[in-house]
Amino acid sequence: MHERADCLASDFVTVDEDLAREFEARLVESSTLAFRVAFSVLRQREDAEDVAQEAFAKAYRSFRQLRERDRFRAWLVRMAFRMAIDRQRANKRRLVREGVEAGLQARLGSATTGDTVLANERAEQLWLAIDALPEKLRLVIVLAGIQGHDIREVATLLDVPDGTVKSRLFLARQQLKERLSWMNR
Amino acid sequence: MDEQMNDASFDREIESLLAVEPSPEFVARVRARVAEEPEPRRWWTSWTLAVAGAVAVVILAVIAWPSREPAASVTTAIPAPRISEIVEPVTPPIASLPPATSQAVRRETPTPIAYAVTTSGDRVIDIDLPAVVLAENEVRTFATLVASIRQRRFDVAVPAAPDLDAPIEIKELPPVEPIEIEPIVKLAVLQAEGERP
Numbered sequence: 314m315h316e317r318a319d320c321l322a323s324d325f326v327t328v329d330e331d332l333a334r335e336f337e338a339r340l341v342e343s344s345t346l347a348f349r350v351a352f353s354v355l356r357q358r359e360d361a362e363d364v365a366q367e368a369f370a371k372a373y374r375s376f377r378q379l380r381e382r383d384r385f386r387a388w389l390v391r392m393a394f395r396m397a398i399d400r401q402r403a404n405k406r407r408l409v410r411e412g413v414e415a416g417l418q419a420r421l422g423s424a425t426t427g428d429t430v431l432a433n434e435r436a437e438q439l440w441l442a443i444d445a446l447p448e449k450l451r452l453v454i455v456l457a458g459i460q461g462h463d464i465r466e467v468a469t470l471l472d473v474p475d476g477t478v479k480s481r482l483f484l485a486r487q488q489l490k491e492r493l494s495w496m497n498r
Numbered sequence: 499m500d501e502q503m504n505d506a507s508f509d510r511e512i513e514s515l516l517a518v519e520p521s522p523e524f525v526a527r528v529r530a531r532v533a534e535e536p537e538p539r540r541w542w543t544s545w546t547l548a549v550a551g552a553v554a555v556v557i558l559a560v561i562a563w564p565s566r567e568p569a570a571s572v573t574t575a576i577p578a579p580r581i582s583e584i585v586e587p588v589t590p591p592i593a594s595l596p597p598a599t600s601q602a603v604r605r606e607t608p609t610p611i612a613y614a615v616t617t618s619g620d621r622v623i624d625i626d627l628p629a630v631v632l633a634e635n636e637v638r639t640f641a642t643l644v645a646s647i648r649q650r651r652f653d654v655a656v657p658a659a660p661d662l663d664a665p666i667e668i669k670e671l672p673p674v675e676p677i678e679i680e681p682i683v684k685l686a687v688l689q690a691e692g693e694r695p
Binding site: 336337340341344345348349352353358361362365366367369370373374435436439440443454455457458459461486489490 | 504505508509511512513515516518519520521524525527528529531532534535
């Protein structure tokens with residue numbers, strides 16, 4: 314009886330160790346992805362790191378219950394994106410409450426040369442256009458822009474067919490161009 | 499063609515916007531944060547605990563539920579004394595017993611009788627014995643019997659049990675004597691019949 318219990322306990326320890334090792338591997342391969350997804354929404358390094366960190370902590374809490382471990386990246390991406398959106402809304406409410414003007418100029422740092430100023434302006438316009446996209450289109454354009462993901466990888470991350478990714482990418486680009494051209498008038 | 503070029507440059511532009519690396523200590527911070535998390539729960543452990551708790555609650559409820567016995571409508575309930583103990587029931591004397599009425603059935607509220615058990619150490623212990631349903635006339639008869647025994651009106655001495663190991667004595671039977679039967683006289687009977695008119 315005791316031998317059985319010891320055997321069972323050692324099995325659990327082995328399973329726990331295996332899970333810890335697996336989670337560590339997932340953390341190493343997905344940390345940059347989670348950070349960039351959060352950064353695409355928040356555009357502040359510290360905030361994005363905080364959100365990615367919380368997403369990993371949340372993922373760890375439920376990691377044992379995740380049946381399909383291959384879906385970890387997709388799960389993490391959606392979680393990080395949602396948490397970043399929540400953080401962004403909370404930041405906006407806080408800024409409104411404190412009466413501070415949320416200007417992107419200050420976040421992008423001080424520009425010294427003319428080229429940098431132009432680049433920053435262009436980047437700011439692009440970010441504003443991305444922010445204005447509906448969430449579904451926004452996530453597709455961001456994921457396609459991160460680490461050169463192709464359509465299949467984006468489809469896998471979002472758990473949608475390739476055709477859906479293609480159509481969403483097309484719509485997202487169209488809306489971004491329209492908005493940018495409108496800004497440049 | 500221009501459209502494709504435009505798309506490609508557009509994608510490159512977005513890629514450059516998103517080409518931001520986390521700080522070098524980011525992964526270490528995440529590891530520290532994860533280490534602070536409690537051990538992930540096993541789903542089957544929580545389910546087992548929940549089921550065990552539910553079963554325990556049901557068992558407790560069944561045990562603690564007050565049992566409803568049917569009320570004795572025709573009989574009187576009295577606690578049953580234990581034969582092996584010295585029991586002095588608080589029963590009324592025979593003289594004060596109410597006369598038996600013609601009414602066979604009485605509907606009275608059963609009143610359990612308190613029994614006091616006297617032990618050798620002069621201690622009196624009240625025992626709450628379980629109620630036994632008995633007919634009222636039987637109770638009265640039993641009380642009368644007990645009182646009579648106490649007053650030594652009856653000899654309740656139990657006869658000694660026969661010794662089964664003792665040899666059995668068989669008395670000799672008296673000798674068999676032959677039986678003499680006188681012959682039946684038929685002629686007289688016939689003559690008497692012939693003389694009838």
